[in-house]
Amino acid sequence: MAEQSWIVWPFVFLLGASIGSFLNVVIYRWPRGESLVFPPSHCLSCGARLTWADLIPVFSYLLLRGRCRHCGKSFSIRYMLVEAATGLLAVASVYLFGWTAYAAGVFIAASALLVIFFVDLDHMIIPDQATVTLILVGLAFDGYRLVHLGSKEAIVFAERVGTHSYAVYLPRSLVGLAMAGGLFLLIAWVSRAIFHKPAMGMGDVKLAAAMGALLGPGYLFLSYFILSVLLGAGIAVVLIMLRLKRRGDYVPFGPMMAVAGVIMLLGGEWIAPWILGWYTP
Ligand SMILES: [Zn+2]
Known part of the structure; x- marks a missing residue:
């Protein structure tokens, strides 16, 4: 810069x-x-x-x-x-x-996450308008990458139909949205089946889907997911130790997902390799 x-x-x-x-x-x-x-x-x-x-x-x-x-x-x-x-x-x-459209997108998304943080903390709801804002920024990022980097930034599937081979180009935002939304839907469903009470609301699922649209379906989202869980567990332990919450009390997960989202938007390029370094020799 x-x-x-x-x-x-x-x-x-x-x-x-x-x-x-x-x-x-x-x-x-x-x-x-x-x-x-x-x-x-x-x-x-x-x-x-x-x-x-x-x-x-x-x-x-x-x-x-x-x-x-x-x-x-x-x-x-x-x-x-x-x-x-x-x-x-x-x-x-x-x-x-820098003074780029990308920076504007990051700022808009971070602002929406800030709103989600406080509204979820106060009312235990995540406004759909904020989630939709995040998805729109994710779509805009795809447009930005298409202009600046070309189609090589898309998700490419090689497909063979009969004797013909095709490359199918899919936008990162939509693949990320479907994958992240599906993953969290599965987690919500499994945890409800095990604990017989909802551990995660639909607002959380929609927020995860929106973060998938922003971060894509790859390592950035995986790191985001790990960071959210670590933050959520860490905060819950601190609240229990401070006796502000008891074991088994509901601690909203949305605010932690919002904090992790801001961290990944601003520092994902450095944080993802660091988190993934824990698993690779
Ligand atoms: Zn007054």
């Missing part, structure tokens, strides 16, 4: 954080079935409308020490954390992938 002045990064961060400000609205209002644009942002306690001075991401929160300037009611620090996280995702996307 070409050298560029450090001065761009604060702007990229602020742009990302402004989008994070909108993601906060999505995370709060979408599960409640409220409009994303109306009414405009307001204090949930006194109803005072927030002006531009309250809406500078991250900084307004720090300046007002997280309080409403009208009634003094404190806002959850989570709003600022979501803004800061989105700002950092924007910086990471541009830093790693």
Whole structure:
């Protein structure tokens, strides 16, 4: 990537954080079935409308020490954390992938995963709109690869019909979607048959299918799957040790799948070989 002045990064961060400000609205209002644009942002306690001075991401929160300037009611620090996280995702996307359409796709997908993380944590549902966004980005990545790398990036099946040989080209995103969705559907079905209670919801299955569309059916998805399970098991053990959950309690898997998804989108090229190195001499 070409050298560029450090001065761009604060702007990229602020742009990302402004989008994070909108993601906060999505995370709060979408599960409640409220409009994303109306009414405009307001204090949930006194109803005072927030002006531009309250809406500078991250900084307004720090300046007002997280309080409403009208009634003094404190806002959850989570709003600022979501803004800061989105700002950092924007910086990471541009830093790693340059000023490319690919970087934009990574940022959009990571933002959708951020929404999934919090909505699933709060309401134990994964919005279909977010999952569909991930699938659309996966399809767009296929288009991007087709333009920049040609058909050699597709999945190729050699087929022989009678005396004729054919090469069948399939888009990575759709093969990944079918494989990942099928795998998780199987896991959900088997675990329900064994434990007689649903260990995994349909939202998780759809999220896995969408990650398959993003990462393709190969090693990137396999590493993603291993990372999700390790994160999920690790977090569950920590929660049980801290006595926040008991053995047998339900710990939502979706948020861990979302974290693993962001990690793989940003660092998959380094992480997949590392994880797979555990199995190969
Ligand atoms: Zn207020």
